[in-house]
Amino acid sequence: MQAGHAIGVDLGGTKILAGIVDRDGKVVRRHERPTPQDSQEHVLAELEAAVAELIDDSVVAVGLGAPSPIDQARGVVVRCTNLPLENAPLRERMHERFGVAVGLDNDANAAAIGEWRAGAGRGEDDLVMLTLGTGVGGGVVSGGKPFRGRDGAGAELGHVVLVHGGRPCQGVCTGHGHLEAYVSGTAATAAAHEAFGPSADAHRLVRLAAEGDAKAKELLEEVGRYLGSGIGSFVNIFGPQLVVLGGGFGVAAYDYLREPAEEVLRREALEPMRSAVRWAKAELGTAAGLIGAAFVGFEALDAS
Amino acid sequence: MQAGHAIGVDLGGTKILAGIVDRDGKVVRRHERPTPQDSQEHVLAELEAAVAELIDDSVVAVGLGAPSPIDQARGVVVRCTNLPLENAPLRERMHERFGVAVGLDNDANAAAIGEWRAGAGRGEDDLVMLTLGTGVGGGVVSGGKPFRGRDGAGAELGHVVLVHGGRPCQGVCTGHGHLEAYVSGTAATAAAHEAFGPSADAHRLVRLAAEGDAKAKELLEEVGRYLGSGIGSFVNIFGPQLVVLGGGFGVAAYDYLREPAEEVLRREALEPMRSAVRWAKAELGTAAGLIGAAFVGFEALDAS
Numbered sequence: 282m283q284a285g286h287a288i289g290v291d292l293g294g295t296k297i298l299a300g301i302v303d304r305d306g307k308v309v310r311r312h313e314r315p316t317p318q319d320s321q322e323h324v325l326a327e328l329e330a331a332v333a334e335l336i337d338d339s340v341v342a343v344g345l346g347a348p349s350p351i352d353q354a355r356g357v358v359v360r361c362t363n364l365p366l367e368n369a370p371l372r373e374r375m376h377e378r379f380g381v382a383v384g385l386d387n388d389a390n391a392a393a394i395g396e397w398r399a400g401a402g403r404g405e406d407d408l409v410m411l412t413l414g415t416g417v418g419g420g421v422v423s424g425g426k427p428f429r430g431r432d433g434a435g436a437e438l439g440h441v442v443l444v445h446g447g448r449p450c451q452g453v454c455t456g457h458g459h460l461e462a463y464v465s466g467t468a469a470t471a472a473a474h475e476a477f478g479p480s481a482d483a484h485r486l487v488r489l490a491a492e493g494d495a496k497a498k499e500l501l502e503e504v505g506r507y508l509g510s511g512i513g514s515f516v517n518i519f520g521p522q523l524v525v526l527g528g529g530f531g532v533a534a535y536d537y538l539r540e541p542a543e544e545v546l547r548r549e550a551l552e553p554m555r556s557a558v559r560w561a562k563a564e565l566g567t568a569a570g571l572i573g574a575a576f577v578g579f580e581a582l583d584a585s
Numbered sequence: 586m587q588a589g590h591a592i593g594v595d596l597g598g599t600k601i602l603a604g605i606v607d608r609d610g611k612v613v614r615r616h617e618r619p620t621p622q623d624s625q626e627h628v629l630a631e632l633e634a635a636v637a638e639l640i641d642d643s644v645v646a647v648g649l650g651a652p653s654p655i656d657q658a659r660g661v662v663v664r665c666t667n668l669p670l671e672n673a674p675l676r677e678r679m680h681e682r683f684g685v686a687v688g689l690d691n692d693a694n695a696a697a698i699g700e701w702r703a704g705a706g707r708g709e710d711d712l713v714m715l716t717l718g719t720g721v722g723g724g725v726v727s728g729g730k731p732f733r734g735r736d737g738a739g740a741e742l743g744h745v746v747l748v749h750g751g752r753p754c755q756g757v758c759t760g761h762g763h764l765e766a767y768v769s770g771t772a773a774t775a776a777a778h779e780a781f782g783p784s785a786d787a788h789r790l791v792r793l794a795a796e797g798d799a800k801a802k803e804l805l806e807e808v809g810r811y812l813g814s815g816i817g818s819f820v821n822i823f824g825p826q827l828v829v830l831g832g833g834f835g836v837a838a839y840d841y842l843r844e845p846a847e848e849v850l851r852r853e854a855l856e857p858m859r860s861a862v863r864w865a866k867a868e869l870g871t872a873a874g875l876i877g878a879a880f881v882g883f884e885a886l887d888a889s
Contacts, residue, residue: 350857359857407735423734430727430858431711431824437855441818445748445767445811456817456853463749507749513760514745518822520735549760551741553654553663554734 282583285341288332289575291388291567292316292324292347294363294415298567299331301340302575306399308568310335321365328371329378336379343375344384344578346391346570348418354432356385362416362452384581386429388570390436392527392563393420394427395573401525401561408523409515410563411438411508413531416451417461420573423519427580439465443511463507466530472500487533498537505538509545516550516558527563535562586887589645592636593879595692595871596620596628596651598667598719602871603635605644606879610703612872614639625669632675633682640683647679648688648882650695650874654741657733660689666720666756688885690733692874694740696831696867697724698731699877705829705865712827713819714867715742715812717835720755721765724877727823731884743769747815767811770834776804791837805841812842813849820854820862831867839866 286309291298293316300311312334317323332343349361356372376383386394393402393410402408406425412418419438421428430436439461440454447458451467462468469483476496477485489497512524526535539560547555565572590613595602597620604615616638621627636647653665660676679687690698697706697714706712710729716722723742725732734740743765744758751762755771766772773787780800781789793801816828830839843864851859869876 350855352857423732428727430822431826431861432857437821437858440821440853440855441745442814442853443746443749445751445814447749454855456855458814459853510746510749510762514818517741517744518734522735549744549746549763551654551744551758551760553656554741557735 283341286339287342287344287575287578287582288335288340289571289573289578290328290331290343290345291391291570291574292328292345293388294348297327297331298571299335300568300571300575301335302572304579306395306572306576308572316364318364321369324364324366325369325371325374329375332375332379340381342382342384342578342582343379344386344391344574344576344581345371345375346386346388346574346577347371348388350437351385351387352432353385353429358385360453382578382582382585384577386574386577387418389418390420390427390429391573391577392418392569393422393525393573394576395565395569395571396525396527396563397422398576399572400564400569402523405523407519407521408525409438409512409519409521410525410527411512411531412528413464413526414466414528416467417465418528421519428519438515441511441514443507460507460511464504464511466528469501469504469530469534472504476500483530484533487537490537501534501537502541504534505541506545508538509542510549512542513546513549516546516554520554520557522557523559523561525561525563527569532563532566587645590643591646591648591879591882591886592639592644593875593877593882594632594635594647594649595695595874595878596632596649597692598652601631601635602875603639604872604875604879605639606876608883610699610876610880612876620668622668625673628668628670629673629675629678633679636679636683644685646686646688646882646886647683648690648695648878648880648885649675649679650690650692650878650881651675652692655689655691657689660687662689664757686882686886686889688881690878690881691722693722694724694731694733695877695881696722696873697726697829697877698880699869699873699875700829700831700867701726702880703876704868704873706827709827711823711825712829713742713816713823713825714829714831715816715835716832717768717830718770718832720771721769722832725823742819745815745818747811764811764815768808768815770832773805773808773834773838776808780804787834788837791841794841802841805838806845808838809842809845810849813846814853816846817850817853820850820858824858824861826861827863827865829865829867831873836867836870
């Protein structure tokens with residue numbers, strides 16, 4: 282393995298977070314800039330600018346996490362819900378500009394890889410991470426390797442069917458009853474609206490629960506029970522030793538979601554998977570994505 | 586790769602099916618005997634007898650498929666629902682007796698491997714197979730390799746949650762709303778009972794539908810829609826190019842299940858996975874398990 286640093290870039294709907302990261306997952310230097318919304322060319326230019334801001338002779342790889350399924354064979358972002366990046370040839374473009382190995386991944390996969398290499402999942406060979414935020418992202422490490430499905434497009438864990446024929450899903454998704462429609466921050470905000478009026482949101486729900494509000498607790502427990510069913514499915518499929526909950530809402534609500542989720546999980550999961558699984562709260566906060574993206578860069582370098 | 590044959594053994598609840606299989610998946614010779622129910626020792630002795638009946642100098646490996654999660658690290662059958670095999674050390678026992686490489690797998694994984702190597706999935710690198718019979722078994726090939734989850738215990742696709750808080754699952758499973766409770770032959774038989782009386786079953790439902798009975802068709806279409814949701818989840822997780830439907834009920838009802846399933850799948854699956862997926866009916870019938878088990882034997886040989 283070549284020594285040196287990788288630059289990890291986490292492309293979000295509002296911000297580009299970038300950092301120089303070492304092989305241990307330590308962030309040496311960071312940079313942040315707004316994500317432009319107007320054109321693909323502008324987004325690509327700002328991504329390049331974020332990397333150019335940090336790059337030095339120690340940098341041997343660049344990794345990017347984007348909120349989209351990825352076509353790994355072509356190194357292309359397939360379709361971001363919120364950004365004009367359809368079919369953007371990110372890998373080739375960055376490689377041409379900077380001349381180093383470039384890796385590309387879905388943002389939720391990148392976050393899972395970050396927690397696996399440098400956060401709550403250090404030392405585990407099999408973990409599932411769910412990122413509960415505006416949507417629900419999923420990332421899987423299986424047998425000591427990131428699991429990405431065919432061409433790296435898969436492991437869209439937020440879009441498993443949890444309630445056949447249930448609530449319409451969000452954004453461009455035409456599905457019904459997907460996990461995302463029940464356990465995302467957006468879903469919790471909808472529940473908060475209904476119970477506490479239009480100014481309430483998911484984070485207000487957590488604050489109210491912390492103050493002892495019974496209704497807020499009950500609503501979060503309901504989210505936790507849905508989460509337990511979803512995680513039960515993933516445990517029966519992947520048999521992870523560890524389930525990591527991340528994302529803004531997932532971390533904030535962790536203490537309220539975990540117990541009801543675990544109760545349902547114990548019912549839904551089969552042996553020997555059921556007895557093996559533990560829980561953890563994500564540790565890296567908003568840095569998980571860029572740290573994981575850096576490891577995706579190292580991965581591309583080591584494979585080249 | 587070493588030339589020669591493998592003996593594949595499919596351990597079922599009522600029958601032990603065994604066969605000598607070549608590297609192309611052709612069954613050279615077969616043997617069948619009843620599965621004893623009374624003791625672990627008796628089952629193991631009959632498994633040995635089935636292999637002993639077939640073995641000759643051309644046999645370089647033995648593979649077994651069993652209706653149980655498998656602990657691959659220990660080579661142990663964890664728990665069969667219907668047979669006294671809890672913690673049976675199958676791999677070691679067979680290796681000691683016959684002195685050849687021995688592989689062990691879940692029966693649904695074995696069936697999927699059989700269809701992949703010698704049936705409907707030949708040449709595919711990514712497929713999901715569902716076996717609809719008494720229960721629902723699942724097998725996955727991902728990136729040109731069988732996917733088994735941690736320690737080979739995973740990919741229990743029949744036990745994903747399809748309806749949060751829904752119908753109780755079957756057998757030893759304590760879950761609710763699992764795929765198996767909606768699309769197994771057993772679930773179809775329950776629907777047939779309700780509509781056509783206690784003598785009707787899943788296969789009667791298929792015959793009635795073939796005769797044009799509207800109620801029978803509607804009941805099978807309902808099963809198909811549930812199936813579409815379940816397969817939608819697997820497509821979003823694994824991104825297979827091919828979905829194979831097998832098992833006694835799955836093959837018999839294929840023509841009635843496929844269209845409604847595909848309609849729901851198109852709604853539930855995301856791009857780019859949605860556009861990539863095709864359907865096929867299993868081709869190997871009851872031989873899929875023993876042929877796949879033989880390939881599990883070859884796999885153990887090639888890895889040794």
